[in-house]
Structures are given as structure tokens and as C-alpha cells.
Amino acid sequence: MVYKKVNLTGSSTESWEDAAMEAVERAETTLENVKWVEVQGRGIELANVDEPEYQTEVEVAFEIEDTGGMS
Template identity: 45%
Template sequence: MTAVKIVKVLGTSTESWEDAAHEAVAQASETIEDIHGVEIEDWTATVEDGQITEYKTTVEVAFPVHHQQ
């Protein structure tokens, strides 16, 4: 049986929510090995003068717990 750990990562982008999600996964993969899946938890944005200036996506990143031997 494999245990899975889940962490939340906030990605940001000036382009889109999808780009923010990609950024979150890319950044997480720099320090987390063997990412198996993600779940988009929340989409938010910063608005200035009636325009979206920054897209934010909260992503839950899932990866297996590796036991040290």
C-alpha cells in the first residue's frame, strides 16, 4: 500500500488561470519528486481599475511518500 502526501501550492500568472496552474506544478516539481497528480482547488485574481492584473490558482499536488531504508 502506498501513502500519498498532498501539499497546496499557489501559482500566479499575468496571462491566465491555466498558466498559473502550470506555474504552480513547475515550481513544485523543483523540490518535490514523483508528482502523480494535481487538483485545482481555487481560482482567484487581483483586479485593478476593473481589469484582472494577476491570476492565482491554488493547486493540491499529490506525490507518494517514500520510506527511507
């Protein structure tokens, strides 16, 4: 099996957990075979927003389908 990883950043005005889930939910709508997610970092945006915005960076791993090209 081969996996590919992409980094995404979710945001929420509620919590870091909600921000992470926002990124995961988006990944699952655009990527197939999502296998796991690792939290890479967290932050809070304070400038240019009406209320603090929690941001969570996640690394999403998904399985690359075998095309049968290599033995």
C-alpha cells in the same frame, strides 16, 4: 503506497492555466514523485498590481517513499 498533499498557489498575468502550470512546475522542482494535481480554486488579484494577476490554487499529491520501517 502513501501519498502526501500540499497546497500551492501559482500566479500569472496571462491566464489561470499558466498560473496552475507555474505551481506545478515549481512543485516538480522541489518535490519528488509528484503523481497528480487538483485545482482547488481560482482568483484574480486586482489591488497593488499594475495589471490583473491570475491566481490558481492547486493541491499537489506526491508519493512518500517506503522506508521499510513498518510491516
